[in-house]
Amino acid sequence: MAVHPGRAARNEGTGEADPSLVSIGVVTAITVETLAVREVLDDVVTVHLPGDHHPYHLGTLPSSIESERHVVAVAQQTRDGTRDAAWLCGHMPHSFESLRAFVMCGIAAGVPSDDPGGHVALGDIVVATDVVDYRHERRVDGGDILRGAAQQPGTLWMDADHLVLSDEMLGTPPWLPLLAAAGDPFRRPDPTGRPRAHRGRVGSADLLLRDRAYRDGVARELGLLAFEMEGAGVAIGSQLGGRSWYMVRGIADHGDNSTKSDEWHPYAALAAASYLRSVLARCAPFAPGRHRQRSSSLDPLSAIADALVDLRIMRDEQQRRAVLDLLPAAIRAQIPENSVGRLHIIQTVTTLERYPQGLEVLLAALRLTLGEGSPEFVQAERVLRVNWRGQ
Known part of the structure; x- marks a missing residue:
């Protein structure tokens, strides 16, 4: 697939995403969303x-910390609907142990309005402040009563969303340049329009909605801005696993059979994805799945020190000394004492760099302490091997 023109203007990452550092799972329902x-x-x-039989697309996105990036795994559902979405949110953490949050990113049916200020137009963006499983009901004497409570996204997500909203109110939506530069197949069908972002309640159910009267009745009763088919599953699946969630949708139709088509699918899907990138750029990394980007302004020793300071066992003085006790006595005796943790780490590294096997003995001590397959060790080893200046 050709890269659209906006990509060339972005700050690209610096290397292949590490599966052991994936902190965010992005769930999609159909291929155009992926x-x-x-x-x-x-x-x-x-x-x-x-x-794991499921294929994943790994990548990175900027975070609110310039030197660190979110590591993301994108998984497309085998089938659309709330059940498959919930299953995927339960399945992915088995393959990505650092996973801390889920996002549902894709298209939805918007609720139109005669009020221009409240109209959810084709190509607009809807951020879910609540997700309502509107088909989770009980019937009493011929009437339906909603049983499922509204599910709300994580506070961290909405705090970042508020920052995006601030930019929008100042006239600089951060997601708009990516979307405006879109090439085929993501071009806007109506080139004269400009999308808006809405925030509010979204209805979710295993129902492909193509009924104007039903849409208007449920939307009016529950105060909905849009309808979709996976959000309730992502919300429940995330919460059962103790993970936060977030949902952003691009409007591809209005849930009306007389006007239903696939024409807006690519643009609406890219609108949601562009918005997600903007929100994550305002989110701090989801610890412990952190991916430190090697900056051109960061010298190799600083990069190594940062990677080691990230390790809890090296920040704590007692645990750090336990690691250093695993080094050969002849090398350990040459390391100067220092009560400041970061300086002690730097002096340890500069001492070890004078020895031909300095890197390997340090890695052996870390491997023994952290475990060879642990995400912390894998990340630290990668940074040390890239930046080591020793003999």
Whole structure:
């Protein structure tokens, strides 16, 4: 797939995403949604992991900390609907142990309005402040009563969303340049329009909605801005696993059979994906799945020190000394004492760099302490091997 012109202007990542550092799972329901999310990611690769039949697209996105990036795994559902979405949110953490949050990113049916200020137009963006499973009901004496409570996204997500809203109110929507530069197949069908972002309640159910009267009745009763088919599953699946969630949708139709078509699918999908990139750029990394980007302004020693300071066992003085006690006595005796943790780490590294096997003995001590396959060790080893200046 060709890269759209906006990508060339972005700050690209610096290397292939590490599966052990994935902190965010992006769930999509159909292929055009997957392609749109891939379009806004950096460093994209497709992987098949041992013991997991599901294919994943890995990539990175900027965070609110310039030197660190979110590591994202995109997974497309085998079938659309709330059940498959919930299953995927339960399945992915088995392959990505650092996963801390889920996002549902794709298209939805918007609720039109005669009021221009409240009209949810084709190509607009809807951010879910609540998701309502509107088909989770009980029937009493011929009437239906909603049983499922509204599910709300994580506070961290909405705090970042408020920052995006501030930019929009100042006339500089951060997601608009990516969307405006879109090439085929993501061009806007109506080139004269400009999308708006809405925030509010979204209805979710295993129902492909193509009924204007039903749409208007449920939307009026529950105060809905849009309808979709996966959000309730993502919300419940995330919460059962103790993870936060967020949902952003691009409006591809109005849930009306007389006007239903696929014409707006690509643009609406890219609108949601572009908005997601903007929100994550205002989110701090989801610890512990952090991906430190090596900056051109960061010298190799600082990069190594940062990677080691990120390790809890090296920040704590007692645990750090336990690690250093695993080094050969002749090398350990040459390391100067220092009560300041970061300086002690730097002096340890500069001492070890004078020895031909300095890197390997340090890695052996870390491997023994952290475990060879742990995400913390894998990330630290990668940074040390790239930046080591020793003999």
